[in-house]
Amino acid sequence: MTYKNGIKAFFAHQAVKRLLVFLTVATVCFFIAIVILSSKPPERTTVKDADSQVTGMPVSVHSVKPAAYPAIVSALGEVVPLWQTATKAQVDGKIVFLSERLQVANIVKQGELLVRVEKSQFEMRVAEAKSRLAAAKIDLLKEKQEGKEAQKNWKKSGLEGEPASLLVLRGPQLAVARSEVNAAQATLSHVKTLLGYTDIRVPLDGIIMKRSVNPGESLFAGDDVATLYSMNTVEVGVQLDATQLALLPEPIYDTKVALNDPQQLSTWEARVVRDSRRLRRDSRLGTIFLHVKNPLRQTPPLLPGTFVRADMTGRDIPDLLCIPEAALTKEGIVWFVDSVDRLTPKRLEPVFYGKGKVYIKTPENINWPLRVAVSPNSSFISGLVIQPVAK
DSSP, rough: OOOHHHHHHHHHHHHHHHHHHHHHHHHHHHHHHHHHHHHSSOOOHHHHHHHHHHHHHHEEEEEEEOOOEEEEEEEEEEEEESOEEEOOSOOEEEEEEEEETTTOOOOOOOOOOEEEOOOOOHHHHHHHHHHHHHHHHHHHHHHHHHHHHHHHHHTTTOOOOOOSSSGGHHHHHHHHHHHHHHHOOOHHHHHHHHHHTTTTSSSEEEEEEEOOOOOOOOOOOOOEEEEEEEESSEEEEEEEOOHHHHHHSSSOOTEEEEEETTTEEEEEEEEEEOOOOSOOOTTTOOEEEEESSGGSSSSSOOOTOEEEEEEEEEEEEEEEEEGGGGGTTTTTTTEEOOTTTTTEEOOEEEEETTTEEEEEEESOOOOSSSSESSSTTTTTOTTTTEEEOOO
């Protein structure tokens, strides 16, 4: 019995020791947890969420004021030579000379000889015309002399009044002789012109764009020899609608215009020379014509076939707002920000565009100061509170 009591006492002592160890470990863990929690920084997520709910999403905002701005009218056009000429043969004949300069892309001067046609037959015709003229002049001199003799004879006859026939005083014969001389002179002038056509020369300063003849060929009157573009002046025709035309200044003639090539990042100066004075029936567009002098001497050269954007400065338009293009949505809506940072949409028609800006009429019934959201997005709704970020 004593032995059993001793065993029970031993196990009871062991249980008390394990309990004390457990309580000690638990107490240490508790104090460690309190230290860790007390040293952890306070959570800010709740504060951020609260701030977001109060201030709204950040939105870039641009302040604007109404002002008068000169209209900017832009349109695209193609550069073309002012003059394009097809040089043709005026007489028949075999080519006996072909200039080495008659090649595509060569720059040629007015009067430069390109082609010569065999001219012997025309020289013969000139000689014949000269002979005919000489004979006609002799006949005229004879008729003048005979006319004087007829006048003397009529006076000597003692007859009074005028002869019964004009032929007596040789008046009609003298008129015929003068006509023969005039006809011979006209014939000579004509055949000399034909002889001159055997030399085919450059009609104007320009660039050869096409060659249509080869050495040894025969030409007939009307055959193409070469096509030339004049490069003293190039022309650009830009088409504008009625609204754009109304923005242009008066008078428009001689107005300076900037031509821009977005691909080359190049700019040239042009001047307005005329307008079409009508709207096309099919497109309801009018055309403004611009000229650039000496295009090949520009830096860089302005070549035919270049597509350019013409930027014209128009008259001053009052009460406009100048806003970034990104502020106007595809639907034509501008989002304004009121004095309590809430969004207000307005559907507005742009008056004109220019250099990344869009110009609109100042809307009515809008809160001041005027601020617009620069980059609206699909999450915008009327009355939404935002956090403006000045831009």
